[in-house]
Amino acid sequence: MLKQIEGSHAVAEAVALCRPEVICAYPISPQTHIVEALGERVKSGALAPCEFINVESEFAAMSVAIGASAAGARSYTATASQGLLFMVEAVYNAAGLGLPVVMTVANRAIGAPINIWNDHSDSMSQRDCGWIQLFAETNQEAIDLHIQAFRLAEELSLPAMVCMDGFILTHAYERLELPSQEQVDRYLPPFEPRQVLDPAQPVTIGAMVGPEAFTEVRYLAHAKQLQALELVPELARDFKAAFGRDSGGLVRPYRMEDAEIAVIALGSVLGTIKDTVDEMRADGVKIGALGITTFRPFPLREVRDALARVKLYVVVEKSLAIGIGGIVATDVRMALAGRLHLRGYTVIAGLGGRPITKASLRRALGEAAAGRLERLHFLDLDRAVVDQVLAREKEVRRSGPIAEAVLRNVGVVGAKIR
Amino acid sequence: MHQPIKFYQTGTHTVGNRLLKPEQRTVQSDRSRSNSLNCGHRACQGCGEALGARYAIDAAMSAARRQLVAANATGCLEVFSTPYPESSWQIPWIHSLFGNAAAVATGMAAAMKVKNRGDVRVVAQGGDGGTTDIGFGCLSGMFERNDDVLYICYDNEAYMNTGVQRSSATPPAARTATTAAVGDAPGNVFGQGKDLPAIAMAHGIPYVATATVADLHDLEDKVAKAIAIRGAKYIHIFVPCPLGWGAAAHDTIRLARLAKETGLFPVFEAEQGEVTGILKIRRKLPVEEYLKPQRRFAHLFAPTPRPEIIARIQAIADRNIRRYGLLDEGAR
Numbered sequence: 001m002l003k004q005i006e007g008s009h010a011v012a013e014a015v016a017l018c019r020p021e022v023i024c025a026y027p028i029s030p031q032t033h034i035v036e037a038l039g040e041r042v043k044s045g046a047l048a049p050c051e052f053i054n055v056e057s058e059f060a061a062m063s064v065a066i067g068a069s070a071a072g073a074r075s076y077t078a079t080a081s082q083g084l085l086f087m088v089e090a091v092y093n094a095a096g097l098g099l100p101v102v103m104t105v106a107n108r109a110i111g112a113p114i115n116i117w118n119d120h121s122d123s124m125s126q127r128d129c130g131w132i133q134l135f136a137e138t139n140q141e142a143i144d145l146h147i148q149a150f151r152l153a154e155e156l157s158l159p160a161m162v163c164m165d166g167f168i169l170t171h172a173y174e175r176l177e178l179p180s181q182e183q184v185d186r187y188l189p190p191f192e193p194r195q196v197l198d199p200a201q202p203v204t205i206g207a208m209v210g211p212e213a214f215t216e217v218r219y220l221a222h223a224k225q226l227q228a229l230e231l232v233p234e235l236a237r238d239f240k241a242a243f244g245r246d247s248g249g250l251v252r253p254y255r256m257e258d259a260e261i262a263v264i265a266l267g268s269v270l271g272t273i274k275d276t277v278d279e280m281r282a283d284g285v286k287i288g289a290l291g292i293t294t295f296r297p298f299p300l301r302e303v304r305d306a307l308a309r310v311k312l313y314v315v316v317e318k319s320l321a322i323g324i325g326g327i328v329a330t331d332v333r334m335a336l337a338g339r340l341h342l343r344g345y346t347v348i349a350g351l352g353g354r355p356i357t358k359a360s361l362r363r364a365l366g367e368a369a370a371g372r373l374e375r376l377h378f379l380d381l382d383r384a385v386v387d388q389v390l391a392r393e394k395e396v397r398r399s400g401p402i403a404e405a406v407l408r409n410v411g412v413v414g415a416k417i418r
Numbered sequence: 419m420h421q422p423i424k425f426y427q428t429g430t431h432t433v434g435n436r437l438l439k440p441e442q443r444t445v446q447s448d449r450s451r452s453n454s455l456n457c458g459h460r461a462c463q464g465c466g467e468a469l470g471a472r473y474a475i476d477a478a479m480s481a482a483r484r485q486l487v488a489a490n491a492t493g494c495l496e497v498f499s500t501p502y503p504e505s506s507w508q509i510p511w512i513h514s515l516f517g518n519a520a521a522v523a524t525g526m527a528a529a530m531k532v533k534n535r536g537d538v539r540v541v542a543q544g545g546d547g548g549t550t551d552i553g554f555g556c557l558s559g560m561f562e563r564n565d566d567v568l569y570i571c572y573d574n575e576a577y578m579n580t581g582v583q584r585s586s587a588t589p590p591a592a593r594t595a596t597t598a599a600v601g602d603a604p605g606n607v608f609g610q611g612k613d614l615p616a617i618a619m620a621h622g623i624p625y626v627a628t629a630t631v632a633d634l635h636d637l638e639d640k641v642a643k644a645i646a647i648r649g650a651k652y653i654h655i656f657v658p659c660p661l662g663w664g665a666a667a668h669d670t671i672r673l674a675r676l677a678k679e680t681g682l683f684p685v686f687e688a689e690q691g692e693v694t695g696i697l698k699i700r701r702k703l704p705v706e707e708y709l710k711p712q713r714r715f716a717h718l719f720a721p722t723p724r725p726e727i728i729a730r731i732q733a734i735a736d737r738n739i740r741r742y743g744l745l746d747e748g749a750r
Contacts, residue, residue: 021528021529021532021533022525022528022529022532024525049531049532049533049534050532051528051529051531051532053524053525053528053563053565054563055521055524055559056555056556056558056559056562057555057556057559059517059518059521059555059556060518060521060524060555060556060559063514063515063518063521063522063524063525063556064521064522064524064525064528065525066514066518066522066525067489067512067514067521067522067523067524067525067526067527067528067529068525068526068528068529069525069529070512070522070525070526070529071487071525071526071529071530071533072529072533073525073528073529073532073533075525075529089515089517089518090514090515090518093514093515097512097514197487197510197511197512197526198510199484199485199486199487199509199510199538201510202507202508202509202510202511203510203511204500204505204507204511204512205511205512205513206490206500206512206513206514207500207501207502207503207504207505207513208496208497208500208501208502208513209502210501210502213502213503
């Protein structure tokens with residue numbers, strides 16, 4: 001059914017269609033509308049049997065989900081930013097225990113300085129925790145990925161995170177195709193746990209494991225993630241057969257057939273990138289884009305194959321590994337082992353919600369094509385402001401709080417758009 | 419799972435009840451007890467927590483007609499009971515983290531509800547560190563929502579698993595690895611710490627109780643009562659730790675009894691925030707009787723006796739006795 005709907009509410013509807021049994025809710029922008037909408041549905045009785053639990057923190061949210069999942073209930077929560085960081089210990093725990101919790105991360109920057117706007121720092125901080133990470137490009141894909149995520153997580157008995165850009169997707173109203181309950185029921189079977197707390201068959205879950213077996217337990221976690229590399233494309237094919245839409249999968253190439261330049265990215269920025277590709281193609285530049293939908297496990301082979309014929313690549317990423325540079329770029333480089341001569345650029349963009357415009361992208365991509373771009377480039381960085389702060393820090397010992405100094409130099413408070 | 423029943427405590431106040439009518443006997447003395455925490459675990463000799471957990475969970479199993487699941491916080495109980503690939507637990511049991519046992523149990527209770535398994539009762543358990551400190555947020559949340567969970571705290575008054583560091587349940591003047599017995603005011607400072615049973619009561623939850631491993635009948639009764647109640651329940655069990663307290667392994671039950679008989683650990687129960695039952699002191703004893711057998715208080719007696727500090731501890735006991743009415747009128 002087509003519906004004009006906010007991204008968050010659409011995700012709530014998709015999750016509701018997946019018949020969750022325990023939902024843990026804790027408010028944090030920009031995720032809050034999702035759990036609000038789910039709370040209303042549970043209260044109305046439409047989701048029965050389903051327990052909606054207003055917890056006291058994100059750490060509790062994930063912990064309740066762990067308990068519920070271990071007791072055999074399909075469990076869901078949503079978070080973002082500081083909330084994801086607050087629950088980190090439990091996030092790792094859910095993965096270590098192999099509990100197929102599904103969580104939406106409405107991607108948002110991490111403080112300090114506190115910032116509620118979008119980037120990928122939150123999800124990226126958890127890239128190695130053992131969760132499957134899927135990144136939605138559009139709200140339609142966000143809906144579809146949630147439905148796929150429950151099946152993927154439960155088949156593998158691994159938790160899965162569906163990442164969608166905060167505000168850009170969560171708060172955007174658009175026309176979306178919402179599947180019917182019958183369609184989802186046919187696609188997503190009831191949860192059959194691999195391990196369950198059942199008085200009829202007592203098991204111990206979460207025993208202490210020493211050096212004699214820890215490596216094997218960790219290897220199995222890795223091996224299970226790698227199984228997702230086979231399963232994700234299968235589930236996407238099944239999804240297309242059932243719902244008639246291309247959604248999910250490992251990677252998504254765009255105009256890559258004869259591309260000499262590849263732009264690689266995750267999430268909603270791919271829309272802007274595709275528009276930029278179209279414009280540059282019209283100008284005769286052989287350029288294409290590669291969207292990475294499944295970031296964990298990382299599809300090394302698919303990325304390598306997609307880049308087999310390009311002459312240079314640019315990774316545009318909304319996160320920064322402070323002290324080295326790109327996170328996605330590092331993984332892309334892994335995929336290109338043996339082709340280390342291939343020219344690659346990392347463009348850090350959109351941090352803390354800074355808009356990524358076609359104009360800025362075109363400029364950076366043009367400079368990359370001409371070999372003039374720094375290998376690690378910060379899109380639209382106000383160099384003068386940074387230099388002023390650095391100079392002041394040299395002169396004055398008590399130079400004061402960093403963010404406040406930057407704001408003073410910028411002279412404005414709020415988003416900076418060129 | 420099947421092992422011969424050993425009547426270790428026969429003839430004492432605690433389990434020696436073969437002269438009682440069958441229905442008055444303890445679960446622990448019953449041949450059909452579930453041995454939920456089976457033998458073979460790695461607890462120290464004389465471990466009060468192992469004893470407390472065994473008593474409490476067997477009683478819970480009996481009250482729940484063996485339909486019981488448990489969440490466990492990180493700590494001694496978790497470590498000594500589940501050295502991989504072995505487990506002493508004969509019940510469905512999960513260990514997630516140090517600070518989230520109450521929340522994990524909330525999730526389990528929610529799952530049981532949606533699965534239409536309301537007959538399955540949910541227990542969460544942890545030590546004093548996992549309860550009064552790192553797990554406090556999750557515990558308070560579980561209380562406040564009145565989730566259908568019985569939380570049991572085994573209080574041995576410090577972080578024993580990591581080597582005896584102070585927790586917010588450590589009593590004043592006690593020596594721990596982080597409250598050294600040096601200076602004018604040796605050991606843990608006065609005027610700090612949390613009274614968790616009182617905090618639990620302040621949440622207005624249906625049932626709060628304290629108990630010790632010295633009174634098995636009382637402990638089992640409270641667990642059974644809690645299991646029968648829907649909503650959040652809290653039982654705080656006093657469990658001496660021979661290693662952490664510097665006490666003899668054979669003194670565990672004695673120290674638990676002395677804590678109660680001196681008034682230092684009031685044994686009571688409360689419903690909806692109101693005290694409804696008190697275990698009276700049989701024969702009031704001065705706190706020295708309790709302090710002396712423990713090396714963690716040795717600095718109060720030698721080389722320089724510290725009667726002024728002991729007097730302050732006595733004042734705490736006396737205040738408990740007044741506050742909870744632990745003595746019958748004229749009994750002192």
